[in-house]
Amino acid sequence: MWYAIDFGTSNSLLSFVEKGESSKLINLENNAPVLRSIIFTPSKGEYFFGAEAIDEYQDLGGEGRFFRSLKKFLPEPSFKGTEVFGKRMKIEELIAVFLRELKTRADKETGHQVTNVVLGRPALYSLDLEKDQLAEDRMRSAAELAGFKRIEFCAEPIAAGLSGGKDIQEKLILVCDFGGGTSDFTLLKVGKDQFSKDDVQGLSGVFVAGDAIDGRVMRNFVSTHFGKDIQYKTPIGNNTLGFPRRLLGKLSNPAHISFLKERDTWEFLKEIEQWTMQGEDQRYISQLFCLVEEDLGYPVYAKIEKSKIELGKNEQSVYQFSHPGIKIEMPISKVQFEESVEGELSDIFKAMEKVFSQSGLEYSNVDQVRITGGTGQMPLIQDYLIKIFGRDKIVMSEAFQSVALGLGKYAEGLD
Template sequence: MQTQGPVLGLDFGTTNSVAALGRDGASPELIDFDAPDGRDAVFRSALCFWHDEAVRGGIASEAGPWAIAEYLEYPQDSRFVQSFKSVAASASFETASIFERRLRFEDLGRLFLDKMRARSGGRLSAAPARVVVGRPVEYAGSRPDAALARTRYDAMFAGIGAEIHYVYEPVGAAYSFASRLTEPATVLVADFGGGTSDFSVVRIAAPGAARRCEPLGHAGIGIAGDRFDYRIIDRLVLPMLGKGSSYRSFDKLLEIPRGYFADFADWSRLALMRNRKTMAELEQLRRNATDPDAIGRMIAVIEQELGYPLYDAVGRLKRALSSGEHAHFHFAGAGLTIEADVTRAEFETWIAEDIARIDQTVDRALAVAGVTAAQVDRVFLTGGTSLTPRVRAIFAQRFGEDAIASGGELTSIAHGLALIGQEDDLAAWSV
């Protein structure tokens, strides 16, 4: 290997972020980060802000599990931001209003990386020779602008290493999976994160080959775990907050604009609703609404910064439905209490449209690669949403249960990116 110094593989995820260090051709090591209850290789992609006159600028911040801990201690006096990777390619997102400050995507990203570095136990104190950053095949959002996302990523990651390279996230996972194989194979890698579902078809050569992995084709879609969360909120929560109800405008009765509910059900935008303009608009709607109490509950949830408890309740429901046929949903706060029994069959009905679009994206990945389903030897599933039974069923029905492999759902991408970073020439993988 020609690289001088360590190589960092960085999986900056919508929900979680993971880093791995490789050196001198050795197997990369995952970095464990400080956490309130120990150390963990998985660092939550979240930020929390609060006023503190003792720090420069008067606003203190934390990231990862520390952000969650700070939020839980002082929820109403803090601002909790999560899933902000989802707005990387959004031209409509300009800045996040954090108290009296306005932060761009790259400002949030650099702050997050600084906090991540500070919690690495010194493992990230020195700049690595190379940094290989994972990026989705298709960014999240209705009209994602990949060029804009690249500009923002460049600004976010500038200065953390001598060289910055971008590699599709499923290719990183493929490289990690290749280290487990002892014979050649054509592999479909399916990476399901919080914001995107990405697919790469890769031909893996026998161990010792000059070029172990050859990417054949890729496809992606901005649908994944956060969209499934959206479906749950849409069914169980938004009806209690006034969705579908009306307000009076002069002598007309109009439906309350759906954009407020779309923002509320999106983790990357919910926290950003707590700004002067949006809150004034909601208060005006509440005064003229046919069901003012419902809009009042929405205002209270936003003002009391209850996004994380809501996120946690939705996550618990999804996890329970991944292991059982039915589960109970519970959320309480801001004068709102929701109790609902949900079956796996109901949940799968809610996400049926999303599953169909994911299925079509698998078709597209195979077509781009020029490979038929019969020519795929193995399917490697990674990412937290890959644990959803209906997602796994897409591949079991197409390729057979015996062809499916998994493991390292949250860490395989970073591990593979660090392996790629140790190659002499990254041109074959960089995008």
């Protein structure tokens, strides 16, 4: 028996494989297979997950530690861990808390204590091979801490390709997996009874996806209301300084924003508050303090995601966020949004081009393009692929389930 886990930047799913039977998705929350990859801990040893974590976090006014997009930290050697109620927790320990919860819920659902697991992984955690290996090693350690004994890995875009079922004729498919943290591309031959690594013609990925696009909206638009354009002077200098780029980087990253609350950063923010020169700037800094102190990163970015979806359908969206101490109402046009994310989209599709340069194949050789992942629902991304390959070759896979089901199919062939 196997579990196949798609641990995603934004969402996670699990399928169960029993010998001689097809894999099936396990319901993890509210009779549905999707569990948001979120942890909230309001006190030592107490954890909430997914939608319940969001509810508890909001009910308690942000008192505690709120973690999202943990997957993004896996290849970062500099991220050694963070302090959680007096205890320093490594990234693998934090992820183990989440994987253990997945296992506990699945064991209850299946009635078995399953210790074999196939873990999905991006085509590349990082372009740096040492960092890529570090990320996989950390995931393996997290799975061991969560109670798994035999641990196998399968690239998520390969899994997405396997989930499409058997084809009578051999086809070359391009699997495009656009998630929260990574955009992955795989050229895959399908139509054989059994998957082989030789079926993979090309594999590439980049750490740019939904979170990076949301972060761009924060950086280019919303961050103005949290002090991006302020000016200040230190008591011992005459130079006028702007908002520190290092802090803007954290503010503009959904995974990093919660770390603005760490001691050194918090003390530096207090100094900036004292040194800020103009009244309007002081209001923006006050809003930033409210954001950090009350740990409002998640709801602020949830509103950004809402605007991003609206801009896929409408010519304008009004970003609105209202909270005691914060008031934002900011129109963003479709043209402004599309211009702002050109760099991110360019990085994403350069990764796709690498798949073809690796394989020596041309766009015209592709029989089918399968799009999966939540970010793949963006009209901007779909339109780009339609322009290259033609509408007839595009297949929209189920946004979240295809990888977990494909990982299950991979597990079916392991024993």
